[in-house]
Amino acid sequence: MSAALDYSRQEMMAIATGREIRDGELAIFGVGLSMLAGFFAQANHAPNLRSMTEGGVYGATPVGGLPWGIECNRISSNATSFTSALDALGFLVASGRCDVGVIGAAQVDKHGNVNTTGIWDGEIGPHYRPPKTRLPGAGGANDIACGAKRYIIMVTHEPKRFAERVTYVSSPGYLDGGDSRARHHFVGGGPSAIITTLGILRPEPGTNEFVLNGWFAFSGIEEIRANTGWNLRVSPDARLIPEPTAEELANLRKVDQTGALRKK
């Protein structure tokens, strides 16, 4: 029985994210966890996935463990095409061709806006000031958030990361909720899910506020609500998300050779 399987919360998050990705899609992954989730999907149920990195590396699968970056040798050893940022993020994402992207977040809010720029002590205020803790910045995530048909946000589920409103919008979700995203005429549709170490949140139709859609075998509604910084509502169709199967776990670990997801 799968209940006997030993797996980490990070592995569950990666598998749940991978399950969102469908065979044949054109997909873009960032470095780290999102790349593992994407290549897991390819190894597991989406053999015809057309994947790319924002660095313009196409047709590659990682060699020797988790790639150090979107451009490194571990992702450059069996590529079928090397191009550029303008090609990957522009011609294939900003154009509206890309089906799905996966991005990470330091902080996410109830409308799926993502902050990866910095942590301030309170609001920034009208005068822009340096963050108390500087984070990596938007990278390609802003471009994926604006251009991909849908995207998935992967994030560790902790109260400090789940805010009513992010301090700084690095990558736009549904902004102020409702149809507020529409005023910017983005070709991309917005975030389809926030997948965490505790469960899955999806946007409620109409309000575009994220509500709880599923919990994992090791978590539950109360734990998730307690770890969310806004009054998280529970969707009427919320349910227990199936545990990883032995096959899923084996396929994930083939991709995660160095055990990056098993450390926590």
Added chain:
Amino acid sequence: MTSKLISLSEAARRFAWDGMQYASGAALPVGSDAVIFGRELLRQKHKDLHAIFHCNSQQLNLLAAAGAVTKAECGFSALEVFGFANGLRRAVENGQLALEDYSNLSMALRFLGGALNWPFVPATVNIGSDLQDRSAFAPDDYPARSKIPAVVDPFTGREFGALKPLRPDLAAIQVTLADPTGNAIMLGTEWSRYELSRAAKKVVLIADAIVDPACIRQFPNLVRIPDIIVEAVVHWPFAAWPQGSPGMYDIDESHMAFMNMALATEEGTAAYLREFVESYDDLDSYLDLIGRDKAKALSQGSSSFLLDPYRRWILPPEDVAGLAAPELAA
């Protein structure tokens, strides 16, 4: 055409100045970047740089840690799997460096706009977020109107953003192979080196290897940077170290982590500058610093087969020395 091969120190002397807008090779955070040129800028005590880095790399991390940068524009400001860039982070958090945030596509678009001499580049990204509304260069302009101003599409009447084109004073671009006049082949993703090479007012190539011009004529489709836009060529193997260069060498994982940890503090940075910036005299002593055995091991990575089609044209060091630009050979 005559050779443009000059030494690293000569290239920095000739093309760098305090306060310049300096772009590195459309920096890749852990990959191809002219990290060695940043070391040389510090050896020559340059300061007050306005850094244009598509992404932060160990070069910007080092320059920022050493206090040589007052302004920077970036799409991504960390080191991917190696984490936050401690030197850059410290300079931003203590207010010594103003970091203007963009995204990875908008930086490439701004190079493209500079290359084409466009007045602005229409932006369908970065709008609606704080990348548009917040400016570190104009902190009181909120919501910012000077950074990515709104512009109306004359065809549809819809509002989008206007990105400011980039025309850096100098770009030091790391390439895998170059011939002595500056025709270059890049293995791995070119990221935005193609656009940057046309946007920058001056381009210096830092090449891992120098090839016979016959190599260039064999693969002209792969020559994405032609010599007519290049001022000078510097031959410097392991120019991206501790970062990697596809086909040439892998990332030096332990030095990546060691360097980033050192740059987290002023004392660590001072020690790093002593040991890994000011300590070598020439290419030979630089390679000794990396460690010959380590350099050899790093050269035998999983992507080294990418270099195979070009190996027969790579010139040995003694031949490269004989090809130095005439005014220096004298």
